[in-house]
Amino acid sequence: MMREIALYGRKVEDLHRTAVIDFVAKLKLEGFGIWCNQALLETEGFDLSDAQAFDHGDELPETVEFILSIGGDGTLLDATVFTRNFTIPILGLNTGRLGFLAALASSDLRSAVKPILEKNYDFEERAMLTLETTDGLFGDLNFALNELTLHKKNTSSMIKIDAKIGDEFLNFYWADGLIISTPTGSTAYSLSCGGPIIMPGSDNFVITPIAPHNLNVRPIVVPDNREIRLNVEGRDESFLVSLDSRSESIEAGAELIVRLSQKKLKLVALPGYSYLKTIRKKLNWGLDIRN
16 A cells, blocks of 8 residues: 655745755655645645645545644644544644744754654654534634634723633633643743743643733643633623634623543654753753853
8 A cells, every 4th residue: 555645834945945855755766645735736846746735634535644744833733624633643844933843854854754664753642622612613623732812802902801610710811811721832822921831741721811910810720621611801892712823703701611622633753852852952941042
C-alpha cells in the first residue's frame, strides 16, 4: 500500500521553499503519495503539480500518516479541521515566528526524512476543550486546541462575565474579556495576559482575565474534569467568542459551557523532541542576555 502524507499551509516563503520541495521530493522517491491544500498549491514557485488537492477535511483519506503544517502555530491550529475527527496526526514545520506547536525548523527537514521513512517517531496527545451553547454556535467546529476567548466587540467599555465552576460561583470578571486555556494554549494568548505555563498532560484549564479592572483578580488553574459556565453582559448587545482562530458573535445573557473534549489531537514527535527543550529555546531560559 502506498504511504501518504498531506501538506497544509497558506503559502511557503522563499526562505523555506527549497527545503520543503527537497523534503517532498525525497519522500516521493521513496514511493510516498502527496496531498496538498489548494492555497498551498497556488503559491508562486511552489511546484507540486502531481500532488492531489484537498480543500475539506473529509477529502483526506484515513491512510494519510500525518499532515505537515507549514507556517506558524496559527497555521497548525487551522490544520486541525483537516484531521478527520483527529485521527490524522500533525507535524508542525515552523516558518513563522515563535512557534511552540510548530517546533520543527526548515533546516531540520533533511534529517527528518530518515525517521519518517522508518516510522521512528512518537505521538504526543494534546487535550482540547469544547464549547456548548443553546444555539449550537460553531456547529461541528466547536472545539479548541489552544483556548476559548470571550471578548468585548463594538465598545471600549468593559464587560461583566459571570463565571462558575460547575454550579459553584467563581467570580464576576470586570474586564475586556476572559480566556479559558488548555495546557497547550497556556503559551499563547493566556501567557501574554499574565497566565502561567502549564505542561501538556497536566489535566487543567487556565482561566485568565484580559485587562481586568481589579488588579487583585489573577489567573487561576482549575481541573479539566469540571465544566466552566460563563454568562456575559455589558453595554453592547453582542460579544465576540473565539475558538482558536474561529470567531462568532454571541448575544448578551447567553450561557457558554466549556468542557474537556473527549477527543485529543495527536502531534508527531520526532526523535530528540522535548516540550521542555522547546520552552527553554523559545523563551531563552538559562541564557545570560545582560551583555
